Amino acid sequence: MSTRVNLFVTTCAVALTCVTTASAQPAAPDPIVVASPTYTFLPMEIDVDRPAAEVWERVGGYCDIGEWFSIPCEITSGPGDEFGSVRSVGEEVLVGKTELSYTYTQTPKEGQPYNLYHGTLEARPVTATTSKLVYTLIFDNSMLADDAAREADRTRRLGAFTRALENMKTLAEGGTLAPR
Numbered sequence: 358m359s360t361r362v363n364l365f366v367t368t369c370a371v372a373l374t375c376v377t378t379a380s381a382q383p384a385a386p387d388p389i390v391v392a393s394p395t396y397t398f399l400p401m402e403i404d405v406d407r408p409a410a411e412v413w414e415r416v417g418g419y420c421d422i423g424e425w426f427s428i429p430c431e432i433t434s435g436p437g438d439e440f441g442s443v444r445s446v447g448e449e450v451l452v453g454k455t456e457l458s459y460t461y462t463q464t465p466k467e468g469q470p471y472n473l474y475h476g477t478l479e480a481r482p483v484t485a486t487t488s489k490l491v492y493t494l495i496f497d498n499s500m501l502a503d504d505a506a507r508e509a510d511r512t513r514r515l516g517a518f519t520r521a522l523e524n525m526k527t528l529a530e531g532g533t534l535a536p537r
Contacts, residue, residue: 388468388469388470389465389466389467389468389469389470389471390470390471391470391471391472391497391499391500393499394473394497394499395497395498395499395507396473396495396496396497396498397495397496397497397498397507397511398493398494398495398496399493399494399495399511399514399515399518400491400493401491401492401493401515401518401519401522402481402489402490402491402492402522403489403490403522403523403525403526404483404487404488404489404526405480405487405488405489405490405525405526405529405530406486406487406530407486407487407488407529407530408482408485408486408487408488409457409480409481409482409483409488410457410480411529412480412488412490412525412529413456413457413480415528415529416480416490416525416528416529417457417458417459417478417480418437418438419432419437419438419442419444419451419459419461420432420437420444422444422446422521423446424524424528424534425521425524425525425528425534426446426517426521426524427524427534427537428446429445430444430445430446431444431445432444432445433445433448435451438451438454438459439451439454440452440453440454444461447463447474448463448464449461449462449463449464449476450462450463450464452475453477455479457479457480457481457482458477458478458479458480459477459478460475460476460477461475461476461477462474462475462476463475470497470500471497472496472497472498472500473495473496473497474494474495474496475494475495475496476492476493476494476495477491477492477493478490478491478492479491479492490522490525490526490529492518492521492522494514494518498510498511
């Protein structure tokens, strides 16, 4: 009987040592967490010859991006223009909204560093008959190789979003976009 008790105690001691040692090991770093982020932002705007409310009515829907960015967009979750709605573009979640603006974020992707990408689109009144569209992006670009890669990425994004703003202006002022 004492041999069984000794064997049981020894087994428990070995198991406890293994558990304690395993839990004392440092955790592997989370692959989506960026150790030293470098946030950059892109503020962009364009004047529009229409009142802000009319502009927002024409180009401010959460999936209107499909038309003015010339990409497919569908609501994959939620009611569409309300908090928590998700659109297929970048799996973006609507996280903020006012009468004439919205803010979205892209969700973290498993195994990829999270760049905290957020965008805000706003139709801002200037006069009773004019407005401006303001589009602001903020994100972490530290995972890019170097300053040259970060500048190239910034230039590419500015070009794409400037074209999108020009398209929104065209649509809001009653024009149509050329087919692509």
